[in-house]
Amino acid sequence: MSPTNRQGWLALPSLAWLTVFFAAPTFIILGLSFKPATVTGGFGEGWSLAAWHMLWDPIYLAIAWRTLWLSSATTAICITLALPVAYYLARCAPRRRRLLLIAVILPSWTNFLVRVFAWKTLLHPQGLLKQLLDATSLIAPNQPLLYNPGAVLLVLVYTYLPFAILPLYAAADRFDFGLLDAARDLGANALTAFVRVFLPNVAHGIGVAVLMVFVPALGSYVIPELVGGVHAEMIGNKIAQRAFIDRNLPLAAALGSCLMLVVLLPMWARMAWTRKGTDPKGPSNPASEPNEPAGGAR
Amino acid sequence: MLQFQSVTKRFGPRAAVDRVSLTIGHGEIFSLLGPSGCGKTTLLRMAAGFESPDAGRILLADEDITELPPNRRALNTIFQNYALFPHLNVRRNIAFGPRLAGWTKARIADETDRLLHLVQLESHADHKPDTLSGGQKQRVALARALILKPRILLLDEPFAALDLQLRRRMLLELERLQREIGVTFVFVTHDQTEAMSISHRVAVMADGRILQSGTPREIYDRPANRCVAAFIGDANLLNGVLNAGDSGLHLATEAGPRIPIHQTEPWMTTGTAATLCLRPEHLTLCTAEPPAEPGREALLGTVRDAIYLGTHTQFVVAAADRDWIALQHHGGPGEARFLPSIGDDLWLTFDHRHCRPLPNAPHTTPPPNEGATP
Structure with missing residues (x-):
């Protein structure tokens, strides 16, 4: 048995874990979405497409659209904010870097719910932020801060920003900043050097950050529930309502399956694309040094 | 050609470069020689524009470039680790400068081909830098800098990472290029053999000051101190x-x-x-x-x-x-x-x-x- 095969066994525990707690439930949910619902809130006999038909209700389409744009906007804003932070973290002195990294991670030591409630208090019509903005006349007095998509976006960005900063910092930390000098030397101004040299070289980190923010944002439930209200619901809220309030479990399962597909399809596409991209076409051999043609220079 | 006028650079209380005045002539191969920490790299980085002097002026062809950003200076640098862009292949690395300068596609292609030929890397044009050997990387760095036709090429310890055989070959190649293209070369090195063998003139530095400058022979035969x-x-x-x-x-x-x-x-x-x-x-x-x-x-x-x-x-x-x-x-x-x-x-x-x-x-x-x- 080759060493790679032998080492394959090492992956078994995590593989088993994923099968039991991820793959199996996903398929069970998908299966359940094809069952008919019963009035008592259970599953009926036989198979049915009723739940999937109900998804075409304009209410769901509108909410799906909102979920998608809120998650995309969250991701875009998080990456935009995290890039300069990661750049700075990678360049600053180690002592200051440690302090700043702690500052990035520290909020997550407070319970997530508590933090969302804190935002609710801040944004509340009688809350500090709203009062402050009213006093400075920066917003119209009747403009509510809470219970709208804007509030959801704000808290989503707040919540997921560290998840964008950390992978980007990891990528920036490996970046050779001498390359920016080289770019400047070759005629790039600071911005061009950042865009044409820094960004492509931290692309992997950006990819990770996108996944780390976009996927949990898609499935948000608590944040829209607490600061979004009825005007800013997301798919997560609908799944919860179908499961806990009307007990239409097949519909909840169909909604959940949809969400899963939205996440898995792009990931699968990306994996397929990367595999094609790294397909070794003509392996280059750095060991061929002694035979290189430089000797003919004389 | 390149002139330092009483240039000083401090890092904290320490003067890395202390009132250095130096004139490097057109077409010259000039070496800044000294032990590590003597200020030679700082001097080079000031010429390239990555550091700005605390005092003094730097002139390039009688034009004051002291305040000019690196991208506006008609000189290019070969970095110690070559600083090739890992996300671009050899051809695109070489074409980086011209693309920014807005050359036409045809001109970029022609010039890139010419440089690839000059450094004998045609067969590696589509390779990514991390698949290249040290000597090949260095030649890419050279082509990438030379394509912009700089008046001066600054080389920061260009051979430090190469083994002896390759180092000798690169030295000969650089000398040949220098004769062919007529660029002014400014080397930074701590290797006296390297400096003595290739340079027309050498400046010996210590503690941020130039102890002596002259031809290798003058410095060997008549050291100043x-x-x-x-x-x-x-x-x-x-x-x-x-x-x-x-x-x-x-x-x-x-x-x-x-x-x-x-x-x-x-x-x-x-x-x-x-x-x-x-x-x-x-x-x-x-x-x-x-x-x-x-x-x-x-x-x-x-x-x-x-x-x-x-x-x-x-x-x-x-x-x-x-x-x-x-x-x-x-x-x-x-x-x-x-x-x-x-x-x-x-x-x-x-x-x-x-x-x-x-x-x-x-x-x-x-x-x-x-x-x-x-």
Whole structure:
């Protein structure tokens, strides 16, 4: 048995874990979405497409659209904010870097719910932020801060920003900043050097950050529930309502399956694309040094 | 061509570069030579625009570029680690500058092909830098810098990462390129052999100051002070004091020999501590006591070490309470030279003509092109 095969066994525990707690439930949910619902809130006999038909209700389409744009906007804003932070973290002195990294991670030591409630208090019509903005006349007095998509976006960005900063910092930390000098030397101004040299070289980190923010944002439930209200619901809220309030479990399962597909399809596409991209076409051999043609220079 | 006018750069309280003035001519191969931390890289980075001087001016072809950002300077840099863009293949690395400069597609393609041919990397045009060897990477860096036709090419320890064989080959290639294209090359290096072999002129730096600049030969034959003599080549450096005796000024060394000084220089005043510099090739080894001769010293010593170096053997001889470095050429075939072995007693002789009195401190530097040897 080759060493790679032998080492394959090492992956078994995590593989088993994923099968039991991820793959199996996903398929069970998908299966359940094809069952008919019963009035008592259970599953009926036989198979049915009723739940999937109900998804075409304009209410769901509108909410799906909102979920998608809120998650995309969250991701875009998080990456935009995290890039300069990661750049700075990678360049600053180690002592200051440690302090700043702690500052990035520290909020997550407070319970997530508590933090969302804190935002609710801040944004509340009688809350500090709203009062402050009213006093400075920066917003119209009747403009509510809470219970709208804007509030959801704000808290989503707040919540997921560290998840964008950390992978980007990891990528920036490996970046050779001498390359920016080289770019400047070759005629790039600071911005061009950042865009044409820094960004492509931290692309992997950006990819990770996108996944780390976009996927949990898609499935948000608590944040829209607490600061979004009825005007800013997301798919997560609908799944919860179908499961806990009307007990239409097949519909909840169909909604959940949809969400899963939205996440898995792009990931699968990306994996397929990367595999094609790294397909070794003509392996280059750095060991061929002694035979290189430089000797003919004389 | 490139001119530093009293340039100073401080990092905290320490001056990395201290009032350096230097002029590098058109088409010259110039080396900044010195131990690490002497300020040579800082000087280069100031020329490139990555650091800005705290005082002084930098001129490129009589134009003040002190405040110009790196992307607006008509000079390019070869970085120590080559700094190739890992996300671009060789061709796109080379085309990086032209694309930013907005050249037409056809011109970019033509010029890139020409440079690829010049550095003989046509077959590697589509490879990513991390699949290249050190020498190949360096040639990509060279092509990437040269495509923009800079007036000056700055090279920061360009050979540090290469093995000896490759280093020699790259040196020859650079010399060839220099002849073909006529760019001014400014090297930064701590390797004196490299600097001496390729440069038209060398500036020796220490502690942020230029100790001496001149042709390699001038610096080797007429070092300005003890520091330079110690850094360039091997040298026997004897501590001593300048004394005025009956026969005029002489240098009394701790080791014994008193060397008369025939041509005085401004720094030579009675009572000044000074160094006597004697190159190994000026020491002669012989088995028997040589006849006493005016103007010639002879010391009895013991061979402590012998290092075989192919064309010659280097000896360490203990005499007069110190170690002396001497060398003996092996000569041609059939020519038997005197080659002592470790532990042998022998006589060490040298001529007063070959002794060079040097000031200890760099700051009393005599003008390098003035003090001719007697």
